[in-house]
Amino acid sequence: MKLYGKFFMIHLKSIMQYKTSFLLSCLGQFLVSFNLFLGIYFMFRRFSQVEGFTYSEVLLCCGITLLEFSLAEAFARGFDTFGSIVSRGEFDRILVRPRNEIFQVLGSRIELSRIGRVLQAIVMFIYGIRASHIHWTLTKAAAVALMLLGGAVVFSGFFVIYASICFFTIEGLEFMNIFTDGAREYGKYPVSIYGKKVLQLCTFVIPYALIQYYPLLYLLDTGEAYYALLPLAACLFMLPCLVLWKIGVRHYVSSGS
Amino acid sequence: MKKYISFFRLRFSMELQYRAAALAGVATQFFWGAMEILMFRAFYRTNPGAFPMTLQATCAYVWLQQAFLALFVTWVLENEIFDSILNGNIAYELCRPVNIYNMWFSRNLAMRISGAVLRCIPILLFAAFLPAPYGLMAPAGLTNFFLFFLTLLLGVGVTVAFCMLVYMLCFFTISPMGLRIVTVSMVEFLSGGIIPLPFLPDGVKQIIELLPFASMQNVPLRIYSGDLTGGGTLRALLLQVFWLCILVAAGKILDALAMKKVTVQGG
Amino acid sequence: MITMQDVCKTYKVSKRDAGFSSAFKALFHKEYELIHALDGVSFTIRDGEMVGYIGPNGAGKSSTIKILSGILTPEEGTCLIDGLTPWKNRIEHVKNIGVVFGQRTQLWWDVPVLDSFELLKEIYRIDAHAYRRNLEQLTDMLGLSGLLQTPTRQLSLGQRMRCEIAASLLHDPKILFLDEPTIGLDAVSKLAVRDFILRLNAEKKTTVILTTHDMQDIEALTSRIILIGRGHILLDGNLTDIKEGFASTDEGLASFYQSHNL
Numbered sequence: 001m002k003l004y005g006k007f008f009m010i011h012l013k014s015i016m017q018y019k020t021s022f023l024l025s026c027l028g029q030f031l032v033s034f035n036l037f038l039g040i041y042f043m044f045r046r047f048s049q050v051e052g053f054t055y056s057e058v059l060l061c062c063g064i065t066l067l068e069f070s071l072a073e074a075f076a077r078g079f080d081t082f083g084s085i086v087s088r089g090e091f092d093r094i095l096v097r098p099r100n101e102i103f104q105v106l107g108s109r110i111e112l113s114r115i116g117r118v119l120q121a122i123v124m125f126i127y128g129i130r131a132s133h134i135h136w137t138l139t140k141a142a143a144v145a146l147m148l149l150g151g152a153v154v155f156s157g158f159f160v161i162y163a164s165i166c167f168f169t170i171e172g173l174e175f176m177n178i179f180t181d182g183a184r185e186y187g188k189y190p191v192s193i194y195g196k197k198v199l200q201l202c203t204f205v206i207p208y209a210l211i212q213y214y215p216l217l218y219l220l221d222t223g224e225a226y227y228a229l230l231p232l233a234a235c236l237f238m239l240p241c242l243v244l245w246k247i248g249v250r251h252y253v254s255s256g257s
Numbered sequence: 258m259k260k261y262i263s264f265f266r267l268r269f270s271m272e273l274q275y276r277a278a279a280l281a282g283v284a285t286q287f288f289w290g291a292m293e294i295l296m297f298r299a300f301y302r303t304n305p306g307a308f309p310m311t312l313q314a315t316c317a318y319v320w321l322q323q324a325f326l327a328l329f330v331t332w333v334l335e336n337e338i339f340d341s342i343l344n345g346n347i348a349y350e351l352c353r354p355v356n357i358y359n360m361w362f363s364r365n366l367a368m369r370i371s372g373a374v375l376r377c378i379p380i381l382l383f384a385a386f387l388p389a390p391y392g393l394m395a396p397a398g399l400t401n402f403f404l405f406f407l408t409l410l411l412g413v414g415v416t417v418a419f420c421m422l423v424y425m426l427c428f429f430t431i432s433p434m435g436l437r438i439v440t441v442s443m444v445e446f447l448s449g450g451i452i453p454l455p456f457l458p459d460g461v462k463q464i465i466e467l468l469p470f471a472s473m474q475n476v477p478l479r480i481y482s483g484d485l486t487g488g489g490t491l492r493a494l495l496l497q498v499f500w501l502c503i504l505v506a507a508g509k510i511l512d513a514l515a516m517k518k519v520t521v522q523g524g
Numbered sequence: 525m526i527t528m529q530d531v532c533k534t535y536k537v538s539k540r541d542a543g544f545s546s547a548f549k550a551l552f553h554k555e556y557e558l559i560h561a562l563d564g565v566s567f568t569i570r571d572g573e574m575v576g577y578i579g580p581n582g583a584g585k586s587s588t589i590k591i592l593s594g595i596l597t598p599e600e601g602t603c604l605i606d607g608l609t610p611w612k613n614r615i616e617h618v619k620n621i622g623v624v625f626g627q628r629t630q631l632w633w634d635v636p637v638l639d640s641f642e643l644l645k646e647i648y649r650i651d652a653h654a655y656r657r658n659l660e661q662l663t664d665m666l667g668l669s670g671l672l673q674t675p676t677r678q679l680s681l682g683q684r685m686r687c688e689i690a691a692s693l694l695h696d697p698k699i700l701f702l703d704e705p706t707i708g709l710d711a712v713s714k715l716a717v718r719d720f721i722l723r724l725n726a727e728k729k730t731t732v733i734l735t736t737h738d739m740q741d742i743e744a745l746t747s748r749i750i751l752i753g754r755g756h757i758l759l760d761g762n763l764t765d766i767k768e769g770f771a772s773t774d775e776g777l778a779s780f781y782q783s784h785n786l
Contacts, residue, residue: 003646010643014634017675021434028438035442039451045458046307047300093630095595097647098619104647172277175284182285186292193299194292253611254597255535 003099007107015112022113029116033066036188037124051193058189060128061216064144065187066121068151068211069180070114076156077109080180082163083170091252101249102242105163134219143215143228150231151211155180157241164241167248179206187212210234260355265367273375283379290323290384294391309455313390314482318453320384320393321478327372328413329474331420331444339437342427347519358512361424365417397483404490409477411497416473418504419444425511428518449475455484466493469500526569526592526699526731531601533562533587533755561587562598563755571698572729574721576742578777579752580786585735588752589701592733593623606698619648622692626704629684630691631676637687638672641694648695655694662690666720682713689720699731700724706741718744739773753786 015022040062044055053061073080085091085108094104134140162176186194191202191213202208210230217223294316301312310318322329338361341347351357384393396402423440427433445451447470454462454475465471476493479485485493536556561584569575579585590596591603594610594617603609608617631640645655663669666686676684685705692700702721706714722745724730734745742749743763751759751766759765759780763773770776 003643006643006646010632010635010639013639014632017634024435024438027435028442031438031442035446035451038446042452042457043300046309046456047304050303051299089625089628092590092595092625093623093628095614096593096618096621096623098615098649099647169277171275172281174278174281177285178288182288182292185289186296189296189299194295195298198295253595 003103004107008110011110011112025113026116029114030120033117033120036062036066036185037120040188050189053190053193054132056128056131057216057220058128059124060132060134060219061190061212062188063121063123063125063128064147064216065151065184065212066117067125068148069155069184069187070117070121071148071152072155072159074111074114074118075152076106076159077111078105078107079156079159079163081109082159082166083173086166086252087170095253102245132220135221139228140219143218146228146231147211147215150234153235154207154211154237155183157238158183160238160241160245164244164248167252183208190216207234207237261363261367264364265371268367268371269374271371276375279375283376286323286326286376287380287383290319290380293319293323298391310453310479310482310484311390313394314479314484315453316391317393317482318478318484320380321481322450322474324377324380324384325373325409325474327376328369328409329416329448329450331416331423331441338424339427339433342424342433351516351519356512357516358421358425358509362417362421362508365420366413369413369417394482396481397486401480401483404494405477405481408480408494408497411494411501412473412475412477414501415469415497415504418501418508419469419473421508422504422511425508425515428511428515444470444473447471448473449478453479455479467496469504472497472500525571526567526605526733527603528568528588528592529566529602531562531565531588531591531598531603532560533584533591533596533598535559535561560755562591565601565752565755565757567750567757567760569731569733571731572725573748574725574732574746575734576746576749577733577735577752578737578742578749579758580781583752583786584755585752586703589623589703589733589735593621593701594618619695620698622695622697622700624689624692624700624702624705626685626702626707629676629688631684631687633677634675636673636675637668637679640676641672641691644691644694650695654696658694658696659690662693665723666690667716680713682709682716685709685713685717686720689717693724693730696728697730699733702732702734702736704736704738705734706736706738714738714741721745739777743773751780753781753784758784 037059040055040058043050044058048054050058078085082105085094085105090108091101094101094108097104129136158176158179162173162180165173165176187208191209192199199209199213202213203210211234214223214227214230218225218227297312297315297319301308301315305312308315341349353360381393386392396405423437426436430436447465447468449471454465454471457465466475472493476485476497480490480493535558537559565584565588577585577588587596591598592605592610594614597611603611605617606620610617631637632643641659644650650658663672666689668686668690671679671683671687676687679687689702689705705721706717709717718741721732721734725732732745734741736742747762749759749761749763749766750757766776766780767773768776770779
């Protein structure tokens with residue numbers, strides 16, 4: 001933990017060297033996700049609801065998904081940009097240090113400019129909360145915290161998968177965007193609106209519905225109580241990702257690519 | 258002309274080399290299109306009456322948008338150009354016997370077309386075989402198809418001409434990154450990249466449709482499905498030509514000013 | 525003590541010819557070529573020794589260094605470094621080694637050098653007392669006093685290399701691997717680096733393994749050289765073996781390479 005603190009401080013100091021550029025990328029993050037908001041806003045100027053969800057409920061959902069993603073991206077950025085870490089030989093350096101590789105990769109990049117998106121997400125989130133007439137209790141606040149935790153873990157899991165594939169090939173990895181950027185982009189609406197098949201896929205194969213749709217139903221008082229705990233189950237998704245990572249590292253060590 | 262063609266060939270064979278990337282790009286865009294359509298379907302089911310286009314036209318719009326993504330997105334601005342302006346390497350470019358504006362214009366055009374040609378075919382084919390109304394329908398008529406092609410080319414021209422303005426403005430600002438961020442996200446929304454322009458509320462829509470951004474992907478994609486017809490088509494076509502001329506002229510003026518600035522101040 | 529016994533390492537490289545049709549073919553069928561980077565490499569290096577490990581490009585130098593530092597697993601052969609097999613006990617092993625990759629930096633680009641050092645202190649879990657002592661010593665020996673507060677990106681190449689070496693030695697490793705430490709340096713910096721390595725070896729008895737193309741490095745630093753070519757050890761001896769009968773070491777080496785068709 002102390003080591004991570006050091007990593008964090010170093011990133012903070014680096015950023016301070018380029019304040020303008022940092023502020024601009026924050027602004028960029030804000031604007032890019034602002035388009036997301038505009039899309040929702042104008043759709044709801046025309047339609048009052050979608051598959052039973054109102055404007056404020058969708059904003060709540062969008063805010064939470066965006067927060068989950070931004071958290072993962074800010075802290076697991078090392079995995080997200082792992083291709084360049086491997087191709088620049090930085091991974092060799094990581095291997096000659098007596099610490100866990102995963103931890104070092106986590107520390108190697110911390111993307112604080114994602115704060116631009118976090119701000120946006122928080123604004124949507126707060127608006128969603130205030131306008132959706134949810135009766136807030138302590139357990140619901142805890143459910144939101146679990147969603148953020150589970151969501152960050154699931155998105156990080158996909159970053160880890162991406163990084164593991166980088167050990168084998170860096171060609172054609174663009175398709176992984178489907179699971180990361182795609183999930184962020186389309187996670188703005190509750191998963192159920194995309195139809196039953198997508199919902200099933202996102203429940204049993206990739207656990208997106210567990211960190212978004214089901215706990216959201218709980219928040220809106222239309223779901224079972226145990227829905228609130230599903231994000232914890234989603235965290236299990238990390239296990240196969242880590243296995244894949246181990247396989248990737250073993251491949252790297254035996255092929256030295 | 259010859260040098261521009263040879264540049265195009267170079268780009269194209271580069272694209273072929275990275276076929277895995279192209280394949281992955283196709284898969285990603287196909288997914289993107291499918292999700293987009295499922296989203297519109299949800300709104301359609303909830304309230305079909307509030308839909309400003311037919312569902313089929315919307316789906317065609319989405320598929321064409323994905324297929325020709327490389328033609329219209331503004332976030333594929335060339336970093337190389339930004340860097341060369343920032344670090345002064347631009348001086349080398351000035352040594353070559355070509356006009357900077359023309360060269361970059363054709364480079365940008367080549368990049369977009371070569372990127373799109375490879376990727377559009379599989380997506381269009383896939384989409385064509387999907388069941389109606391979710392797939393890509395045949396064009397509304399032969400005239401529509403012809404006009405689609407014409408306006409597609411004009412749309413790319415407007416897009417490139419606009420990007421050229423961004424490049425040229427970089428000569429005059431200390432922070433091209435900021436300029437880039439703001440324009441890119443603005444253009445994406447105003448050109449109908451987030452949601453098709455007909456979905457915008459009246460009043461806002463009429464104003465946005467007059468802007469140069471509406472002359473990019475908005476026109477060809479709506480002509481194809483027959484959403485834009487008759488007088489509307491003519492008006493949109495004229496607007497495209499108008500904006501193309503204005504943007505190119507503005508770019509040329511900035512080009513001349515920039516060259517003066519570079520040669521006087523030494524970059 | 526480092527012992528390597530019959531170590532073999534083979535790479536599988538996909539063949540790809542230029543041209544349109546072969547690019548198309550490669551879409552369906554890939555051909556592989558086996559490259560024997562190391563083919564039965566054996567040697568022993570005693571504690572406190574200073575060894576130059578040389579050979580032409582692609583001879584297997586970096587594969588060897590990678591195996592010795594635990595980054596690469598060989599198919600065959602054994603390697604023991606102070607009782608540990610590097611690729612099996614990697615974490616344990618790397619606590620005792622320092623590695624300098626001449627072409628890459630391990631210092632954080634935008635922050636003062638000292639901040640990078642502080643981070644390394646945490647990574648290697650160096651206790652405060654030992655850290656202070658080592659830092660003082662290294663600062664003194666490498667002349668870093670004015671540099672530690674400067675961000676890495678503002679350092680000259682020579683200054684950066686000195687900081688780089690210090691960074692690899694903060695945890696007091698018993699073995700130091702130097703991969704082309706003088707590449708691109710000016711004469712003054714080269715001399716400073718060589719001087720330091722000699723002193724380090726003399727005072728701390730650190731084992732040093734050095735790869736380089738600069739024969740002056742070898743002449744100045746090591747008596748023993750191990751020469752590798754096409755995955756085989758071609759010579760394990762001293763400089764005079766190569767230099768004999770030639771005006772300079774470079775000429776001797778060139779003629780050696782030629783006689784082995786390297």
